Amino acid sequence: MSTFVQLVLRSLETGSIYSLAALGIIIIYRTSNITHFAQGAMGMFNTFVVTFLFTTAGMPLWLAIIGGMVSALITGFTVDFVIIRHTKKVSPVAKQIITLGLIMIFVGVTPFLFGVDPLNLPQLIPTGSLPVAGASISFNGILNIGFGLSVMAVLFYVLQRTKWGLAIRTTASNEFTARLMGVPTKTVTMVAWAVAAVLGVLAGVMTAPFTSVTLNLMDGVQLNALIACVLGGFQTFYGPVLGAYIIGIAKNLLVYYVSSVWGEQLLYLGILIFIVFRPYGLIGKKIVKKV
Amino acid sequence: MKIKKPAFNLKKNAHLNYVLFGAVLCLVPLLIELGLLRNSYLTLVGSVIIYSVAAIGLNLLLGWSGLISLGTAGFMGLAAYISAYVTVNLKLPFEVAVLLALSIPLAVGILVGLVSLKIEGLYLAIATLSVSEILRKSFEEFGDITNGFSGKTAGYPKLLGFFQLDKYGTYLLLVVVLVGVMILIHNMINGQMGRALNAMRGSEAAAQAMGVHLLKYRLVAFALATSLAALSGILYIHFIKYTYPPTWTLGMSLNILSAIIIGGVRNIYGTILGVFVVFAVPDLFLKQIPYFGAMPGFAYIINGILIIVVIMYYPYGLIYLGNDMKKLWGKVKAKVKP
Numbered sequence: 226m227s228t229f230v231q232l233v234l235r236s237l238e239t240g241s242i243y244s245l246a247a248l249g250i251i252i253i254y255r256t257s258n259i260t261h262f263a264q265g266a267m268g269m270f271n272t273f274v275v276t277f278l279f280t281t282a283g284m285p286l287w288l289a290i291i292g293g294m295v296s297a298l299i300t301g302f303t304v305d306f307v308i309i310r311h312t313k314k315v316s317p318v319a320k321q322i323i324t325l326g327l328i329m330i331f332v333g334v335t336p337f338l339f340g341v342d343p344l345n346l347p348q349l350i351p352t353g354s355l356p357v358a359g360a361s362i363s364f365n366g367i368l369n370i371g372f373g374l375s376v377m378a379v380l381f382y383v384l385q386r387t388k389w390g391l392a393i394r395t396t397a398s399n400e401f402t403a404r405l406m407g408v409p410t411k412t413v414t415m416v417a418w419a420v421a422a423v424l425g426v427l428a429g430v431m432t433a434p435f436t437s438v439t440l441n442l443m444d445g446v447q448l449n450a451l452i453a454c455v456l457g458g459f460q461t462f463y464g465p466v467l468g469a470y471i472i473g474i475a476k477n478l479l480v481y482y483v484s485s486v487w488g489e490q491l492l493y494l495g496i497l498i499f500i501v502f503r504p505y506g507l508i509g510k511k512i513v514k515k516v
Numbered sequence: 517m518k519i520k521k522p523a524f525n526l527k528k529n530a531h532l533n534y535v536l537f538g539a540v541l542c543l544v545p546l547l548i549e550l551g552l553l554r555n556s557y558l559t560l561v562g563s564v565i566i567y568s569v570a571a572i573g574l575n576l577l578l579g580w581s582g583l584i585s586l587g588t589a590g591f592m593g594l595a596a597y598i599s600a601y602v603t604v605n606l607k608l609p610f611e612v613a614v615l616l617a618l619s620i621p622l623a624v625g626i627l628v629g630l631v632s633l634k635i636e637g638l639y640l641a642i643a644t645l646s647v648s649e650i651l652r653k654s655f656e657e658f659g660d661i662t663n664g665f666s667g668k669t670a671g672y673p674k675l676l677g678f679f680q681l682d683k684y685g686t687y688l689l690l691v692v693v694l695v696g697v698m699i700l701i702h703n704m705i706n707g708q709m710g711r712a713l714n715a716m717r718g719s720e721a722a723a724q725a726m727g728v729h730l731l732k733y734r735l736v737a738f739a740l741a742t743s744l745a746a747l748s749g750i751l752y753i754h755f756i757k758y759t760y761p762p763t764w765t766l767g768m769s770l771n772i773l774s775a776i777i778i779g780g781v782r783n784i785y786g787t788i789l790g791v792f793v794v795f796a797v798p799d800l801f802l803k804q805i806p807y808f809g810a811m812p813g814f815a816y817i818i819n820g821i822l823i824i825v826v827i828m829y830y831p832y833g834l835i836y837l838g839n840d841m842k843k844l845w846g847k848v849k850a851k852v853k854p
Contacts, residue, residue, distance in 0.1 A: 260638055260641070262770065308824055308828070311828055312827070312828060314831070315827055315828065315831055316831065318578065318584060318777070319777050319827045319831055320827075322773065322774050322777045322778075322823060322827055323823070323824050323827055323828075325770045325771075325773070325774050325820075325823065326774070326819075326820040326821070326822075326823035326824040326827070327820065327824070328770070328820070329816045329817070329819050329820030329823065330816070330817050330820035330821060330824075331820075332813065332816055333813035333814065333815070333816030333817035333818075333819075333820060334813065334817060335813070336813045337813050337814070337817070444765075444766075448645075448649060448766065451642050451645065452642060452645075452646055454642070455638070455639055455642040455643070459638060459639075486657045487657070489653055490650045490653050490654060490657075493646040493649055493650050494646075494650060496646060497631075497643055497646055497647065500635055500639060500643055501631050501634050501635065504634050504635040504636075504639060505639070506639075
């Protein structure tokens with residue numbers, strides 16, 4: 226029993242990481258109609274910024290993380306301002322390839338700015354753990370889970386209850402009409418890219434203590450976030466978050482109880498079969514295409 | 517009055533053009549022997565040919581049928597490992613390896629094709645991505661067959677059991693396969709299948725109303741794309757002679773996808789041009805630039821910028837650059853000449 230609780234607690238932590246990244250992807254998808262393959266790469270780049278501020282510039286970690294968030298805001302703004310804004314006429318598939326170009330640029334710029342050696346980023350709360358029902362969870366784990374949940378709570382509050390959220394939702398539902406109604410869609414898209422970048426760096430900072438900060442830091446997160454989006458459905462903002470937690474929990478349980486070698490493959494296979502029977506994800510609705 | 521065209525027109529005969537293209541590619545070993553090109557260029561051009569085979573297959577799917585697949589790398593890797601295992605561990609002839617390495621990915625591809633009837637767009641893309649991820653994880657875990665992270669080696673192919681190819685021989689084999697694939701795809705897209713695929717891409721409902729059998733053509737498109745990816749994997753393992761799991765990640769699939777977009781969707785030469793830009797230009801030119809070339813990641817940055825610039829300003833692909841240049845030149849000439 227205690228192992229089970231331990232597993233679920235650990236999964237909630239990975240689940241928060243995936244859901245932050247997935248939320249970034251879905252925000253971009255809904256506002257710009259782009260599958261954001263570079264979410265991981267941008268998060269990786271800004272995690273390097275955090276690590277640089279922490280190790281080389283000697284800032285305290287919390288200040289470094291804030292610095293990383295600022296740099297994420299700037300990268301998000303820049304990407305939208307320089308590139309995405311000018312791609313209105315590009316076909317949807319080609320738009321996704323643009324994010325591939327972004328991956329290449331970020332993967333190329335990072336070693337140029339920060340060197341090729343892997344770096345280390347410690348946890349925000351290095352020691353201490355809390356016993357829960359025979360299992361234990363580190364304070365940093367609690368912080369990750371709590372922080373992830375509160376970021377999402379704030380985002381959903383903004384999306385559902387504020388004027389800005391309304392603007393984002395309008396843009397997501399139909400950009401052209403939104404523009405006719407006086408919604409500043411350009412600004413909305415720009416803010417969406419900035420928010421996604423910040424979510425990316427948060428996921429990156431949470432992932433970093435488990436491994437070292439390298440160019441491949443976010444590959445797994447990116448992949449699982451994309452699959453979470455498919456599992457949850459691309460039509461809602463909360464579907465992918467749900468999908469991310471399900472993937473986080475199911476993965477650890479499968480790896481521990483079924484097979485440490487085949488657990489992950491089984492999970493992906495299960496999701497694949499699930500999509501065949503529910504092609505639009507857990508929450509998604511079928512979009513009726515008119516002929 | 518116009519001048520009468522000669523009966524034999526090089527520009528009009530597409531097949532002959534492909535063969536000529538192949539002949540030009542065959543000059544590479546000759547130039548290397550003469551000392552005009554560096555030795556490493558053979559591997560470089562060879563890999564361009566290998567990736568082109570997979571890219572042409574994916575173009576059939578992405579360009580002509582309008583279905584996105586992110587699973588190319590998985591299928592390439594699967595075929596490469598099967599071929600290596602059959603020739604090295606089981607000591608069976610090369611032909612048997614090819615047959616097996618084509619048919620197993622083909623079966624998976626047909627399964628994915630069946631699935632593609634239910635799901636579409638982005639969901640299909642990520643479904644194929646998870647197929648590819650499952651395959652890649654299996655490459656890591658099936659140590660008995662794939663040798664895990666230490667990687668698997670194979671030799672140059674031995675044709676018909678006695679004809680052992682060397683490096684140049686294998687290169688020529690690559691060229692022959694590429695020309696064959698180009699002609700095959702050219703015939704297909706200019707025939708009934710091409711029209712059916714075009715109709716499907718435009719509107720599935722309308723195509724069905726016109727009597728296009730959706731299931732049949734989707735399955736054929738997926739089967740062809742995966743078998744070409746598998747073929748490319750076979751060529752890879754017998755030309756590069758080494759493979760390990762990190763080669764077959766999402767990155768490889770994305771590179772092939774971006775090659776198609778850069779070069780030109782629905783264009784065979786465009787696809788090859790795109791593969792050349794993505795896979796060869798960094799090694800060929802960018803790393804030769806003094807000072808900047810030595811910087812880590814420089815080639816990556818330039819390639820990324822190139823991709824974005826091409827998509828923003830050249831949405832139909834680089835292959836149309838020539839045409840546009842000609843048009844522009846014509847305009848300039850017309851202006852200069854009163």
